[in-house]
Amino acid sequence: MSASYPPIEPYDHGMLDVGDGNHVYWETCGNPAGKAALVVHGGPGSGCSTRARQSFDPTRYRAVLFDQRGCGRSTPHASDPTTDMRYNTTDHLIADIERLREHLGVERWLLFGGSWGSTLILAYAQRYPHRVSEIVIPAVTTTRRSEIDWLYRGVGRFLPAEWERFRAGVPEADPAGGDLVAAYARRMADPDPAVRERAADHWCAWEDAVVAGEPHGGPNPYGGRPSAARLALVRIVTHYFAHGAWLEEGVLLRDAGRLAGIPGVLIHGRLDLSSPLDTAWQLARAWPDAELTVIADAGHLGSDAMRARILAALDGFARTRVGG
Secondary structure (H helix, E strand, C coil), X not given: CCCCCCCCCCCEEEEEEEECCEEEEEEEEECCCCEEEEECCCCCCCCCCHHHHHHCCCCCEEEEEECCCCCCCCECCCCCCCCCHHHCCXXXXXXXXXXXXXXXXXXXXXXXXXXXXXXXXXXXHHHCHHHEEEEEEECCCCCCHHHHHHXXXXXXXXXXXXXXXXXXXXXXXXXXCCCHHHHHHHHHCCCCHHHHHHHHHHHXXXXXXXXXXXXXXXXXXXXXCCHHHHHHHHHHHHHHHHCHHHXXXXXXXXXXXXXXXXXXXXXEECCCCCCCCHHHHHHHHHCCCEEEEEECCCECCECHHHHHHHHHHHHHHHCCCCCC
C-alpha cells in the first residue's frame, strides 16, 4: 500500500473574512459529497501543505485545508511588520475554524493534524465536541509551557553547541534561557528588518538542529523556507509560545474527557526529540476513545511507517460517512 494518494488539485477555494481585517485562505479537495475532513497545520504559522491533500482518498473524502491567520495565503501576512498580532490567538483560530465550518455547510468533520495542529485540534474539539466526528493526530503536542520550555531549553542538553548559538541570538535574554522565546518574540517585532531576519535565521537554525538527528527528516525543513514564509513562521511561533498559546497549563489534558465518544488515533514517533512521547501517552490515558500507536523509526517529521499508519487510520474512518 502506498503511503499517500496521487497529487490532487482543489475543486474549490476562497478567502473567508474572519473579522479584524483578516482573511483566511481555504480549499476543498476530493469528492464534494464525501466525508468532511479538516486539515489543521502545524507551526503555528507553517501554512497548509499540498502534500496533506494526498492523505485522503479523493473518492470518499471532502478534504478541507486552510491557512491559519497570518501565514500561507491568508492576509494580512505576519511577515509584514505592520500586521497586528493582537488578533492572532488560539481563541481567534478556534473561532475561524468554526466560521469556516459554517461557511462550508459542514455539520461534523474529522480533524487531522499534528504538532501545533494537534493542540489547535484538541482546543477546538473540546469546545465544539458535537462538531467533531473523529480525530487523527500524528506528533502529539498540547503546547503546555513545560513542553515549550523543553523544546527551547531542555533539549539543549543534547545539543549544547547548537543551543549556545541559539541563546546567543538574543544576548539580552536570561543567561539560563528561561525567557528565550519571549526575547525572540521581541526581536521579531523590531522595526529593523535586519534584526528580524537575523532572529528568524537563529530560530530556524535551532529548529533544524533539533530534528537533524531524525532518520527520515529532510535538510533544513525550517531554515530552507522562502524568506516571507520563514519570517511569518517565526513571528507567529514566538508570539504564541511566549504567551503559552493563551492556554491554562495542562488544560487540554485535564479536559480530555470532553472528547468522550469521539474516536481518536494518536500516532507518535518514539524518536521525537521535539515532542517526547510522554505527552501522547498522557493524552491517550485521559481520552477514553483514543488509540495510541508508537512508531519505532519516526521522529517529529515522521517516516514511511508513520505515513502508512496515518493513511490506514483515515481510510478506516472513511468507511463511516458522517457530516457533510
